[in-house]
Amino acid sequence: MRLQSRRRLKWLCYALLILLCCLLQTMPRLLTFGQVKPIWLIAACCVIAVFEQPLPAGICGMCCGLLYDMAWGSLLGFNGGLFLLIGAGVSLFVTYLLRQRLTVALLVTACGTLPVLLAGYLFYNVMWGYTGGSFWLLLIPNLLLTALAALPLYPIVRLLAVRWFPER
Amino acid sequence: MREFLRGRQARILAVLFLLMLGLMLLDASGEGYGSAPSRLLAAVTAPLQKATAALSDRWASFFSRYTDAAAAHEQAAALEAENDELRRQLIELDELRRQNEQYRQELAIADTTEGLTTLPAAVIARDANARFSAFEIDVGKKDGVEVGNLVITPSGVAGVVSAAYDRVARVTTVLSPEISIGVCISATGELGEVQGDPAAAAEGKTLVKLLPGDCAAEAGSLVVTAGVGGNYPRGLLLGTLETGVQAGENGVEGSARLIPAVDVNEIVNVSVVTGFTDSAKGGE
Structure with a gap:
């Protein structure tokens, strides 16, 4: 198979994976633990970023963020911009400082979730004066669950990026 | 790293980031640029969400038997x-x-609950991380749903439609501070307003505000829609007071915590009140 075709097929698979994550994100009751549900879209963004170059990783993150914005009616572009930075940042870190490993994917997913939760809390709660005491109780389980969500995504993305459609 | 920062990829990423900022400004300006892609996404994902919601319900009910x-x-x-x-x-x-x-x-x-035109709907999307338990239902504008329609269950009021697309609608629940429903204490007839509060919402409760400071309602009193202004029908149950009314600092206004009649995190089916006759309206 030609490189161009392999690349196209890989990104088609990524797109389907992201759509599946969007559905998992919005499915009522499924995989919800108490008040917390993993943020599947950030997990997908971070895991894909582990295997991709900064530019495609950033674009992929931007798409995930826009889906997150559209699905939940937040300001369009808010999470789009944030996920773009996270995707590109994760890819840069892995390229220059880390290695493509499962533990690294879990770690960067947890690190990527933190700014999303903090920004959401700052812009949608603190700025409007909705400061409930439950945020920190939700933050830790949410971080852990989102990192765990990277667990099933990692082998799928690895399979696509390294085994099925390698670009080299 | 320095190579990357000076390269073409970094510049494209910077442009895309600026594009996102621009999108935010356009969306915030309220000119509706953001709603078009949202409508498109809703149209694409609604059938899939309907199917996955059914699947998720089966999954949950199967395991709940044991757990x-x-x-x-x-x-x-x-x-x-x-x-x-x-x-x-x-x-x-x-x-x-x-x-x-x-x-x-x-x-x-006349009976106050008669005269409602309702539309049955199923909850098709819900994110546990969504603020104040908002959810999406499988009916929209083409079914006659409009922003501001009340969403009820047999137990009582669940929320209000806050966004309506062609075939889906988003519901803001009674736990949200964005909601404001005129209510009256069933036993005493005193008027107030249900408006969510983040601290109360964390415990699945909401607040009744703007009650008279000397309101005699006690814990357990029923709170129903007042129908004042004609936006909502009157006499629909919202919940029961958890506490008596506590007067504010000025002593004129009081508030009380409300236990909603509906557990908004668990509902699967709802009805949207798309219309009501004059007999279901309250006073203007």
């Missing part, structure tokens, strides 16, 4: 005791109903 057995046992014992109490009340109620019917006929008063 909730102990809780169900306790609940059964509590319900049995409640059943005995309700049987006793039923006898009293029959007598009261007979009297009520007689008074209605004498005074020609």
Whole structure:
């Protein structure tokens, strides 16, 4: 198979994976633990970023963020911009400082979730004066669950990026 | 790293980031640029969400048989005791109903819950991380749903439609601070307003505000829609007061915590009130 075709097929698979994550994100009751549900879209963004170059990783993150914005009616572009930075940042870190490993994917997913939760809390709660005491109780389980969500995504993305459609 | 920062990729990423900032400004300006992609996404994902919601319900009900057995046992014992109490009340109620019917006929008063035009809907999307338990339903503008329609269940009011697309609509629940429903205390007739509060919402409760500071309503009092202004029908149950009314600093206004009649995190099916007759309206 030609490189161009392999690349196209890989990104088609990524797109389907992201759509599946969007559905998992919005499915009522499924995989919800108490008040917390993993943020599947950030997990997908971070895991894909582990295997991709900064530019495609950033674009992929931007798409995930826009889906997150559209699905939940937040300001369009808010999470789009944030996920773009996270995707590109994760890819840069892995390229220059880390290695493509499962533990690294879990770690960067947890690190990527933190700014999303903090920004959401700052812009949608603190700025409007909705400061409930439950945020920190939700933050830790949410971080852990989102990192765990990277667990099933990692082998799928690895399979696509390294085994099925390698670009080299 | 320096190579990357000076390269073409970094510049494209910077442009895309600026594009996102621009999108945010356009969306915030309220000119509706953001709603077009949202409508498109809703149209694409709604059928898939409907299917996955059904799947998710089956999954949840299958496992809940085993995981909730102990809780169900306790609940059964509590319900049995409640059943005995309700049987006793039923006898009293029959007598009261007979009297009520007689008074209605004498005074020609209409039933407040009659005259509602409702549309059945299923919850198809819900994110546990969404603020104040907002959810999406499988009916929209093309089914006659409009922003501001009340969303109810047989137990009471669940929320209000906050965004309506062609085939789906988003519902803001009674836990949200963005909601504002005129209510009255059923026992005393005093008027107030239900508006969510983040601290109360964390415990699945909401607040009744703007009550008179000297309101005599006690814990357990029923709170129903007042129908004032004609936006919502009157007489629909919102919940019961958890506490008595606590006067504010000025002593003129009071507020109380409300236990919603509907557990908004658990509902699967709802009805959207798309219209109501004059008999269901309250005073202007």
